[in-house]
Amino acid sequence: MNEDLLDIICCPLDKSELELDVRDRDDGEIVSGTLTCTECGEAYPIEDGIPNLLPPDMREETTA
């Protein structure tokens, strides 16, 4: 994930801003980490460079 995307992504539930916590970075790209909603506190994982911003109720059935 490019940090550029941070300007436009938000929490899918309340549309509030997200706080980025980077675990792993490669050549400027964020490979893994967590995005946490500054309003409701919901945490969204970044895995293999892709942020998973599905609402929590959709997460399980779509995780292959």
Added chain:
Amino acid sequence: MSTGDVALFDRFARYYDLFMPGAKATALSRGLEHAGRPVERLVDVGGGTGRAARALGVERRFVLDASRGMLAQTTLPSVQGDAGRLPLATDAVDAITIVDALHHIYEWDTVFEEAYRVLAPGGVLVISDFDPTTVPGRVLAFGERLVGFDSAFVSPAQLRQQLEDVGFETHLIEGGFGYTVAAVVPKREGT
């Protein structure tokens, strides 16, 4: 929940670019031209492997899809998300495309309201899908049911009506079996 058929796409992702006809880049580009603002940032919703977004000459483009398997195949920046509850800020993008994907998505009114919110004033939503009132459209709708998709198709006229009910100004870009509609967010006073 607005996105159906996700598990099936996770299974088919690897073969998707081989199976599907090439994206109608020309019709999509003509749709984008209806925007009342420069198109610099574009999101391809339900964009899967990103084949439509790749065909468009927009500088900052990314793919949003509920299927992890589809996104894993794309070289474009991507976000896993739901079309009905977009994880995108208000007025965040200049254009949204939904190419051959709307018929896999549930609760269109919610999806269109979300698109309207996320598009900046003058921004454009371009939708390409298949008309079930044409003969090949009927065959396609039947075929998708055979392989297990829970697909929903409407005619361009019905689609435009639904978009206009949400507040968009619509234009038919191309009719026929595979049709393209552009829906523009009217500019607000003083913008």
